[in-house]
Amino acid sequence: MFFFFLTSGLFLGWTLGANDAANVFGSAVGSKMIRFKQAAIIASIFVILGAVLQGAGGSHTLGKLGSIDALGGAFTVALAAALVVFWMTKSKLPVSTTQAVVGAIIGWNFFTGSTTDINSLVKIVTTWIAGPILGGIFAVLLYLFLGFSLRKGKIHLLLQDAYTKYALIIVGAFGSYSLGANNIANVVGVFVPSAPNITLDFGLFTLDGTQILFLLGGIAIAVGIITYSKRVMMTVGNSIMKLSSETALVVVFSHSLVLFIFSSQSLSNLFVQIGLPPIPMVPVSSSQVIVGSIMGIALLKGGRNLDFSILGKIAAGWVATPVIAGLMSFITLFFMSNVFNLTVTQKQTDNVIKEQINTPPSAIEKTKVISTISTPKNQENTIELYQYALITAAIILLFIVLYLLWTIRKLRVHIKQNDYNEQILKYNEQQATLEFDLKITNNQNTRLEAAVKTKKKAQKRIALDIIQKTEVLNRLKVEIDQIKLKPENEIKYSDLNTIKMLITEQLNLDKERTSLYNYVKELNSSFYQNLEKKYSNLTEKEKRLCALLRLNLSSKELASILGISFKSVEVNRYRLRKKMNLKKQEKLVTIINKL
Amino acid sequence: MFNIFKTSKNVGISIDEFFDKIEFGNLNFKKGINNYLKGNISDFEENLKTNNALEQEADTLKRKIENDFYVYSLMPNYSSDIINLLEKSDDIIDMSKEVLSQFDVESPNIPEDIRKMYSKLTAASAKTVENLIPAARIFFISPELVKEKTQKVLFYHRETHTIATDIKRKLFKESSDLKLSEKIHLRYFALHIEQISSAAKVVALLLASLVLKIKM
Incomplete structure (x- = not known):
């Protein structure tokens, strides 16, 4: 049940991974300094590490803003934030996951009647403004330092390029770590109060319920990076940061530093130790810090061609995103609690129990069930993973064997099918050849028949000729015989003419x-x-x-x-x-x- | 993993060698023309041979560098610009070889009084290239210093152009004893020598634009 409710948070993690990885590796991948595969693997590993090892700070601050005590509420808040991020991204409006989540939590506070901790809100909003400014300052300092080092170092451009390539990988890894550490609170922060109270013992280390939650959130971000960030890196990522590789290095590093500062508890403790105020642990918008860093460098270069409307867009995002997310959260919570009867807050359940104190025992049982679903067990369970690991390995092995068997069977069927297809093809070819031969033979027959017919006609004609000529010769013979019978003096010219006429007739x-x-x-x-x-x-x-x-x-x-x-x-x-x-x-x- | 460093280093060395060839080719060109003008034909032929060999070596190196750039994806953002720079630089040694070859084949008859001017023209043209090579070399190490060197290239190019114009003027306005065909023939040789300087100027301008491009 818990995992079902967690899906909205995981979806939010996926969108964060898909969009924000471009801030870290976009320029390097877009300019082909690093291959996407390389970038995705590094980013995924370090995002998970950052989330698990250093993700608690931001979640704590969000928890102070509004402690969402019911799993249903956390699900709805995360869903509302995810929907707002999705819709605003699609509408090409400036949006940040951080601001959407904060707005959604405030929406939950309004819906449940909880008070919003103004101190926390002020702290968060201040950080939003401070993030890009700090990013700009860091970028300027780092830029000056790098420029100075390169001038003094006099490194060959080609070697410098090689160093930049590796520096981009290292800074990218640091950026991914910071992104995981800082932004994991956006993904699963609202689920922290409802996290299961269990501890997973891996032998070398243990993970408590919150860390497991962060691990899952980190994995969701990693999945977002692997499955979708390439497209963003190649298009949006590259257009945001069309900078030289050295400038990109500075921008990513300053961005990573800002995210790290706002998520490192140790650094904050160090500040307190030396008498400085503690650093607020607040999730900040990765994209806005990047923009702040780029603008810092642009101002250092004289501010020519600087588009100040981007600043306006960021400021609009600070106001618009939380408001829209708050409204969305309020509406979604209303819908979920009234249509699906989902428990969105523990207070609501307590009130129901109080109101129905005199109701039949079956109804109370029902409420208990709801309570069991919505609240985690207070009892902490330590799960030893050795046995589970063995069982899991056995199951995986079984699946692999089954898969192999299935593949072999499929392969056999495939081979059989191929043989059958080949035979069919062969038969078809043979049939085609035979049909062709038959056609040729038929044509020959037709030609021969026509020749026989013609020859028969010719024979007939010759026969008729012979008959005709015989007739003519017979008539000639008769005529000559008649002339012969006549006495010599009676033979006339006309007789000869008759013979001539007969011959002429024949000659016609x-x-x-x-x-x-x-x-x-x-x-x-x-x-x-x-x-x-x-x-x-x-x-x-x-x-x-x-x-x-x-x-x-x-x-x-x-x-x-x-x-x-x-x-x-x-x-x-x-x-x-x-x-x-x-x-x-x-x-x-x-x-x-x-x- | 670390092969890229080795490759980058080797390509850097090859680029240096490539510019060495152009530099030697340029010096050899200057020597060759002077030998021709002095009538040392056997020495001139030797210069021609050397320049042919240098041109071939430069071509081989250029192809190798280009190949390495593409195969190892070196400087992906600027690889096409750098390859173009090498191509244009290669044009200089190609041209100098071609001009020496034209002297060899056409054997122009240069009058005594103009010979000195031709020698001066060759020296100015060679000086343009001589100043270009350090600019091209420094581009790969300290791009910000390129501008200083390219200024000299532009100056010597202007000088070359002035001398070439003087030669043409002298040929057509003052050398009445020469036939028109001879004048035209000699005019072309002045033009060919001047073109080497123009090729160097093209590379200098390319370098200047590349510096702006790669500037952080």
Whole structure:
């Protein structure tokens, strides 16, 4: 149940990791000084370390501002803050997780009727203003110091670049540590009063309930860094800090120092020991400190091209974010407590118990259940983790074995599937080859059938010719026999004329020619189509001439076939050339053969 | 992990060697032109050979440096500018080799009275490059001192330009015994020598802009 309620805080941690890691490593990753993978690993480790080892201070101050005593209340407050951060980031409004959380806590105070500790509020607001200013001062001092060192050191630019690269990694690690230490209060600070009272013994060290909470918050920030910060670093992160690598180093270092100062209890104690006032342990906005640091350097350089509207935006953020978050928190708390009957404060439960003192025992039992959920057990439990570790290791091992078995099975299925696919592919290929062969054979058959048909026709025509010629020869024989029977003096010129007429009739080869033309047309059907397509203006006679020319017949032969003179053939060829628009160098027969 | 320091150091040494080649090339160029003007052709040919070798060595070094810059992501913010600086510096030795080669191939006939002017022009042009090399070297160690050196480069460039103009004026206005083709031919040689100084000026301006860019 506790972990369910913690999800809103973890979501807040995720957004913080996704957005604020860019402040630490954005410039280095954006300028490719460090690879993102490297930056993410370093940032994740140091954020968790900072959160667990030094995260308590900020949470304590937030607790003073408003001690959220019920888990439901903490959940709602964190959710309201997360929603405000999410919405304002999406609307591109200046927002800080710190200010959203503080606003949400004040909203809770209003809703539950708790008094807001004005001293704590003043301390927090002062720190918000002091953070960027201090960042600017540190940046200026560090910038001057670095500039002086570089001038005195006279290091080769390339070596200087290498040193800067490593310095960025070290400062980035310090920045991540400080971010974890300072900002963890924003993530899980509101859950601290409801933290389970347990101690985890890891053998070498132990973690109490609050530290476990910080560890979880730190992990949430780390997840945010690993999963989403790359995009922010490459876009927003780089645009905020488009600085030289040395200036980026100064800015990140001053930012880290400010965050560290406002989260280090030891430093605060040291201040008290030497007679100075203690440093307030307050979570400050990482982005605003970065902006303060950049502006400090810009002012040192003369303040040219300095956009003072950014200061206005920060100031607007100081006012707008807490107000919006407070309102959101109030509304969400009202909704949660009235619609879901969620216990958002312990006072509420106590009142309910007081009011229902005379109610039946079943109702009191119910209230007890609510109380058990909303308040942690006061009894501290120390959990020895050795046995748990063994059991966990065994379970993990079991999962690994199961996973491996599952993977092997999947692999086998995959191999089988691949084999099957290969076979199918092979069959398909074979089928395609066979179909292609079949198609070729069919085409050949069709061509052969057409040839047989043509040859049959030719045979028929030849047979008819023979019959016709036999008939003519028989008639000639009869005519000659009749003439032979006549006495020599009676043979007339007309008799000879009759024979001549018979022969002339035979020489009239129209029929034969027609059959020839049909024959040619049949054989060259595709040629006729092409001819029609390309030269649609040709007459039937001209097309026929083309078909005959395709047979490579000479003009003399053509004259004999067409029954015209040699000269007429030449004239016809000339006209054909003209109609086909042929140039002088183009040969008619070649053009026709190409069709 | 610490390879980057070793690589940076080695690249730094290579850059130094690269500028050494340009410097030697420049001195050799000056010597070569003077030898030609004095008629010591065998010495001139030797200078030409040396300059060819130096130019090739400079090219090899430049390629190696460029490669290291890209492979080891050295100075990612300024790598392209620095590579451009090396390219432009390489142009100087390329040009000096080219000019010597032109003297060798075209063998211009320089009249006695103008020879001294050509020698002066060569000296001024070489002086521009001589002042550029320390500026380029100091850029990698103390960029703030570059400005002092580049001022000298600009001064000698102006000097070179003045001498080149004087030569052209003398050729076209006072040398009536020369044919127009000879005048034009000689004019081109003055121009070629002057161009080396102009190339040095380009590098000097590039250095000045780079200093502003990398200034913290």
